[in-house]
Amino acid sequence: MSTSGSSSPLKIAAAFAVPVLVILALGKTLIHPTTNGAGTASAEALAVAERIQPVGLITLKKAAAGPARTGEQVFAAQCAACHKEGALGAPKLGDAGAWGPRVKNGFEALLNSALKGKGNMAAQGGGEFSDYEVARAVVYMANQGGAKFAEPAAPAAAPAQ
Template sequence: MSDAHDEHESLIKTPQQLIAVVVLSFVVFVGLGVLVAQFVSSGYKGADNTSPEVIAQAIQPVARVELGEPEAKGPRTGEQLYKTGCAACHDAGAAGAPKLGDQAAWGARIATGLEALVNSALHGKGAMPAKGGNDALTEDEITRAVVYIANKGGATFAAPKMPDAEPSAEAAAPAEASVAAPAEAAAGDVAAIAAPSYEHKPAE
């Protein structure tokens, strides 16, 4: 019988334990009330997943086409070629590339001569790919870029002459005449084909 009585006995046996439990319960209740009040008054509204900006960002493709100014057609200077292909590595000195204008780094390279420098640029050297990674560049364009870079490093190389961007009027005139002559001959052939070639015989 005493075992059954002990089983139903309260865990709080003294008045101090009762006071501690009441105070602890009050502190927990007040703490939860403060947290709820802060959450409500903070203005947290959650993510607005229906705004047009959020939707556009969510469905945006990984790759995008950025429209900008088209690349200039025609011959380009060494500086233009440098800025579009070489600057990425030579401005920062990435992958061991000598920096533009660093005479100490370029001195030994310049001593090998323009032909050796152009050959390295054409065929690649170290981390630098052949033609700077742009196979569309001509040897003259590569040479102009190399001369620009080397001259910034203390060389005095002469750049190849820039080709004319527009053909001269005299050069264009014979080309137009040679195109016009076949066009006139073709027009005559079309007229001959269009005209029927049969004889009209009177009826007997």
């Protein structure tokens, strides 16, 4: 006898149960997706916040207290990394041949390059040193290279509030 026309109750139940279980599993996955190792929802929120944060941030710092640093001190702390050895095309301290064309452009042009950056040199304005201190460093370096720039005048003290 052939059983092609009839189905056993077990086959009918399996044919019904398997699709129902698959639908339930898909529904659970869509409603409550599993984490990919990031952990809790708060960790995921932190990860999202980190990914969408601004590229650059502004931080305000208090001005350094005390007397302004000399050009030589600023050079040693900030400029020597490149200008001591002539790294990345920077004119070496004391090299009159390298400083000559720059000195011909004048102090203001050199200071502008130092404060705003030029070529491989990053801007120094707004950093650890005041514009006045950077100006003193420019005078120090240029004068070591043959310039005769005068020391810049100290900025006027801010009025007390």
